[in-house]
Amino acid sequence: MDGNPYHPYNRCGRAIPYDTPLEKSLEFRPSTCAKPQMDEDYLYNPYRILKPLKRCGPRGSGKFEPISWEQLIREVAEGGKLFAHLGDDSHYPGLKEFLSDEPLDPAALELGPKRNRIIWLTGRSQAGRKHFIKRFVCQAIGSINHLPHTDICGIGFRMGNYILSDVKAVEFKADPEAARYILVFGSNFFSALQPGPNAYAARLHQRVKNGELKYVIVDPRGHEALAHAHRWLPVCPGRDGALAMGLIRVLLEEEQFDKAFLERPNPDIAREKGFNTFANACHLVILAPESEAGRFLTTKDLGVEGEDFVVIEDGKPLPAGKASKGTLDWEGEISSVKVKTAFRLMKEEIFSHPLSFYAREAGIPEETIREVAREFAAHAPYAVAFAYHGGGNYVGGAYASYAIALLNALFGNINRRGGYLPPGGGILAKGNLRPQEFPTSPKASRSPYLQRKSPLRNKQLVQKPRISGQIALVSFHQRRAYRICSGGH
Amino acid sequence: MDRRTFLKISGLMGLCVLGPPISFAGSQPARPKLFFDPELCLGCLACITACKRPEEPREIDRLYLTPKEKGSYPGVTLKFQLKYCPQCEKAPCVSACPHQALKKTQEGIIRLDKARCRGEGKCASVCPYQAIDVAFGKAFKCDLCLEELEKDWLPRCVSVCPTGALRLEFPGRSFSPETTSKRCGRAPGPYGMSGL
Numbered sequence: 001m002d003g004n005p006y007h008p009y010n011r012c013g014r015a016i017p018y019d020t021p022l023e024k025s026l027e028f029r030p031s032t033c034a035k036p037q038m039d040e041d042y043l044y045n046p047y048r049i050l051k052p053l054k055r056c057g058p059r060g061s062g063k064f065e066p067i068s069w070e071q072l073i074r075e076v077a078e079g080g081k082l083f084a085h086l087g088d089d090s091h092y093p094g095l096k097e098f099l100s101d102e103p104l105d106p107a108a109l110e111l112g113p114k115r116n117r118i119i120w121l122t123g124r125s126q127a128g129r130k131h132f133i134k135r136f137v138c139q140a141i142g143s144i145n146h147l148p149h150t151d152i153c154g155i156g157f158r159m160g161n162y163i164l165s166d167v168k169a170v171e172f173k174a175d176p177e178a179a180r181y182i183l184v185f186g187s188n189f190f191s192a193l194q195p196g197p198n199a200y201a202a203r204l205h206q207r208v209k210n211g212e213l214k215y216v217i218v219d220p221r222g223h224e225a226l227a228h229a230h231r232w233l234p235v236c237p238g239r240d241g242a243l244a245m246g247l248i249r250v251l252l253e254e255e256q257f258d259k260a261f262l263e264r265p266n267p268d269i270a271r272e273k274g275f276n277t278f279a280n281a282c283h284l285v286i287l288a289p290e291s292e293a294g295r296f297l298t299t300k301d302l303g304v305e306g307e308d309f310v311v312i313e314d315g316k317p318l319p320a321g322k323a324s325k326g327t328l329d330w331e332g333e334i335s336s337v338k339v340k341t342a343f344r345l346m347k348e349e350i351f352s353h354p355l356s357f358y359a360r361e362a363g364i365p366e367e368t369i370r371e372v373a374r375e376f377a378a379h380a381p382y383a384v385a386f387a388y389h390g391g392g393n394y395v396g397g398a399y400a401s402y403a404i405a406l407l408n409a410l411f412g413n414i415n416r417r418g419g420y421l422p423p424g425g426g427i428l429a430k431g432n433l434r435p436q437e438f439p440t441s442p443k444a445s446r447s448p449y450l451q452r453k454s455p456l457r458n459k460q461l462v463q464k465p466r467i468s469g470q471i472a473l474v475s476f477h478q479r480r481a482y483r484i485c486s487g488g489h
Numbered sequence: 490m491d492r493r494t495f496l497k498i499s500g501l502m503g504l505c506v507l508g509p510p511i512s513f514a515g516s517q518p519a520r521p522k523l524f525f526d527p528e529l530c531l532g533c534l535a536c537i538t539a540c541k542r543p544e545e546p547r548e549i550d551r552l553y554l555t556p557k558e559k560g561s562y563p564g565v566t567l568k569f570q571l572k573y574c575p576q577c578e579k580a581p582c583v584s585a586c587p588h589q590a591l592k593k594t595q596e597g598i599i600r601l602d603k604a605r606c607r608g609e610g611k612c613a614s615v616c617p618y619q620a621i622d623v624a625f626g627k628a629f630k631c632d633l634c635l636e637e638l639e640k641d642w643l644p645r646c647v648s649v650c651p652t653g654a655l656r657l658e659f660p661g662r663s664f665s666p667e668t669t670s671k672r673c674g675r676a677p678g679p680y681g682m683s684g685l
Contacts, residue, residue, distance in 0.1 A: 029666035031651035037538035198651030224532035
């Protein structure tokens with residue numbers, strides 16, 4: 001079992017050209033991870049289930065018998081007394097009993113029609129399966145409850161990046177080609193992590209061998225990647241955020257961060273200096289009056305034309321778009337509005353706990369945190385900290401992941417060579433393929449169910465809605481239409 | 490001891506440490522064998538899974554990857570060790586078999602004749618590398634995927650290694666997928682991949 005040599009994943013990013021003849025492609029070595037090597041065994045496994053199995057004993061007895069596909073489809077679709085031959089006279093509902101536009105619960109119309117009782121849970125449905133499933137679940141049946149992979153996978157750590165990038169990207173990773181110091185939070189990239197050990201890990205550790213890169217494993221578990229790691233920080237489970245905050249505290253204490261990057265108030269100035277990102281560190285945030293607290297001060301608040309954030313330059317407030325350098329660490333009062341810079345707020349939050357607190361929470365000695373922070377600063381801007389599932393998929397994980405991402409923001413290495421990189425645009429972004437235009441792609445306007453007369457339009461049916469206000473007015477039609485248009489996640 | 494003597498001795502010691510446990514590096518004629526570089530190993534087990542055959546019991550192992558831990562928590566370091574058959578020059582397994590089931594090919598690959606094997610395990614007991622597995626009344630031994638080599642293909646384990654940690658040394662012959670690419674005419678590129 002070999003990989004596809006035309007795919008960059010299997011060739012460490014160096015795929016063979018598409019015009020290479022198939023026969024010629026066999027000369028090139030495309031690697032895979034260990035999983036597909038067991039495909040043969042999986043295929044010919046005597047225990048492989050080839051037919052549907054139906055229970056033929058009492059529940060929990062573990063007794064099953066093979067049935068035909070026709071019987072399976074009939075029984076699932078139509079229901080009935082399916083276990084009458086076992087002495088069980090109860091009625092088992094089939095799918096057809098839910099194909100009704102009657103409200104699921106007349107007292108809670110926001111739950112939609114009975115069709116929504118059909119729920120499809122699925123894994124990572126790739127290569128067109130998703131479109132087929134959605135056509136069946138959302139259009140043929142008319143349920144909104146198609147719950148694919150992404151609804152249950154990785155939301156925590158991705159949201160940290162979502163906050164960082166101002167809702168532009170969810171996944172960032174270290175540049176495997178040019179980073180020189182990587183903190184890996186919660187990921188065994190020697191056996192998992194997209195794009196797989198044969199692509200990402202193979203590239204990283206070759207550079208480790210050449211002495212071009214050091215990586216630090218932050219993980220409660222000592223896994224395979226320790227084999228070539230510079231350090232292992234066995235952080236307490238779920239405390240990655242505390243460690244990241246501790247590292248930031250050391251960097252701030254020792255003034256080891258890229259001040260010039262954080263002072264740039266707008267994208268134009270950043271671009272002039274050769275950066276394609278900028279931070280809102282010097283933008284002012286309102287503290288009082290309380291009703292406005294927490295949001296950024298804008299020029300509108302000061303009675304100036306336009307709507308732009310405000311920074312302090314040479315002691316005077318200026319629109320961020322017109323300033324060339326914002327004061328980073330500042331607090332004061334402008335037009336009787338109490339404000340602080342975003343950087344000051346972050347600093348106060350970080351300094352609200354001593355390093356010993358972060359060290360205790362994370363289970364990593366203070367001295368180690370200091371050493372790692374210094375090493376990180378010494379390699380900046382080619383030092384990167386990134387998290388994958390283990391580093392943020394728990395309660396509060398989005399904040400942990402955000403703290404980890406901030407380590408990169410302190411050095412302005414986001415979206416830069418050797419830094420913290422978002423995924424490439426890929427063919428979807430470049431417009432070669434538009435998934436919305438695939439023939440099987442579900443479209444709201446084509447939904448036969450949407451064109452039907454709905455019970456919600458009949459106002460007599462509307463009883464006491466449980467959710468008051470605007471939300472209750474969002475009919476299930478609109479919600480479903482939204483889900484269909486949004487492409488599934 | 491002067492500096493020169495010290496360097497000489499330490500150099501020799503280095504050679505001994507680096508070489509395989511039973512090695513007379515240089516004195517032996519070149520023969521086909523696997524070569525494993527732990528510095529490049531990810532521990533991904535692709536070689537081990539690729540070595541399994543659907544027609545054989547899956548409990549059979551011809552390669553063993555063992556992570557060796559050193560030190561105590563949290564200062565633990567890890568190193569991978571791969572046990573494999575080095576196709577010994579003077580192979581004790583060949584002479585140990587009372588049924589002549591193990592034979593050396595002309596190129597120096599030790600091959601097991603399954604029809605003659607009775608699974609007594611004498612070969613396994615004398616193997617200094619513990620590279621022979623005996624189970625279900627048969628011995629299982631690495632023959633570098635001889636049937637693949639005959640078709641000019643690399644052994645399965647070598648061809649799937651994502652980093653080039655596992656290589657085939659076969660003097661005077663080349664295999665596909667190749668370690669150097671005719672197409673690009675270059676030496677193996679970074680990451681042990683061909684034609685980069």
